[in-house]
Amino acid sequence: MKINSKEFRVPAGKKVSLKKWPTLVKPVYQSKEQYQKLLREQVEELSSLQRLLYASNQHAVLLILQAMDAAGKDGVIRHVMSGVNPQGFQVFSFNHPSAAELEHDFLWRATQCLPERGRIGIFNRSYYEEVLIVRVHPEILHSQGLPDGLLDEKTVWQGRYRSIIDLEKHLYRNGTRIIKFFLHLSEEEQRKRFLERIDDPNKNWKFSLADLEERKFWKQYMEAYEECLSATSTRNAPWYVVPADDKENARLIISQIILDTFKALKMSYPKPGAERQRELKSIRKQLMK
Numbered sequence: 163m164k165i166n167s168k169e170f171r172v173p174a175g176k177k178v179s180l181k182k183w184p185t186l187v188k189p190v191y192q193s194k195e196q197y198q199k200l201l202r203e204q205v206e207e208l209s210s211l212q213r214l215l216y217a218s219n220q221h222a223v224l225l226i227l228q229a230m231d232a233a234g235k236d237g238v239i240r241h242v243m244s245g246v247n248p249q250g251f252q253v254f255s256f257n258h259p260s261a262a263e264l265e266h267d268f269l270w271r272a273t274q275c276l277p278e279r280g281r282i283g284i285f286n287r288s289y290y291e292e293v294l295i296v297r298v299h300p301e302i303l304h305s306q307g308l309p310d311g312l313l314d315e316k317t318v319w320q321g322r323y324r325s326i327i328d329l330e331k332h333l334y335r336n337g338t339r340i341i342k343f344f345l346h347l348s349e350e351e352q353r354k355r356f357l358e359r360i361d362d363p364n365k366n367w368k369f370s371l372a373d374l375e376e377r378k379f380w381k382q383y384m385e386a387y388e389e390c391l392s393a394t395s396t397r398n399a400p401w402y403v404v405p406a407d408d409k410e411n412a413r414l415i416i417s418q419i420i421l422d423t424f425k426a427l428k429m430s431y432p433k434p435g436a437e438r439q440r441e442l443k444s445i446r447k448q449l450m451k
Contacts, residue, residue, distance in 0.1 A: 165418040172395035185348040186407040204417040205245035229345035232355040251282035323393040330399040340399040345406035
């Protein structure tokens with residue numbers, strides 16, 4: 163079964179209802195062995211394309227991962243990027259802003275971590291938290307030091323969507339390709355994974371009471387995600403809603419979407435000019451002596 167990236171892409175301008183997007187689809191693999199084989203093939207291809215990205219040095223690629231707790235973001239990074247040269251990508255996670263970061267606009271801290279040309283950047287959560295968790299917990303917004311006139315909840319989110327879209331348009335015009343993934347997890351599957359984290363001593367560190375508290379806001383988070391996906395999925399910086407109840411299948415889907423994006427760049431290794439060719443011939447002669 164071939165993965166069609168377009169099936170998971172949110173069209174620009176489309177109003178999203180997450181109830182209509184599945185959290186589980188028919189897997190593209192038939193056994194654990196086949197899953198490992200497919201992932202290995204994808205990882206090898208991605209590794210090759212990452213080297214080409216670095217050599218051509220014209221584009222940067224930014225991957226954004228957003229999801230509810232236990233959706234598998236860390237596993238995606240660990241498995242999908244397992245064969246890529248560690249020098250070729252960087253991972254950044256964004257937790258609560260520091261006091262220094264709160265002295266700047268909400269996009270400032272993320273722009274400090276953008277990938278340079280030739281590299282892959284991964285945001286494990288991102289500036290989108292500012293229209294997700296901050297929207298679900300508006301008390302955070304009121305603690306960010308903004309002028310009173312900018313705290314109207316009827317307009318603040320639309321303003322932030324616009325700022326995000328403007329930033330992503332700017333990055334696209336300067337060679338950065340952005341791929342945004344929402345790992346769509348069901349509430350029941352999250353419950354099972356939380357229980358697994360409690361029952362397995364090796365996973366106890368992954369769970370806290372704060373995770374359980376956030377689960378109480380599931381409906382509000384889904385509404386915030388729907389608004390966000392609807393407002394900020396664009397032709398050049400699309401959102402992909404990835405069914406996440408099957409971790410292995412989600413990794414294969416995400417990996418294929420990344421590969422498709424890389425291939426669309428139509429990259430090639432730089433060709434040496436006449437002067438460079440003469441230089442290489444001279445060096446070769448010296449080495450042959």
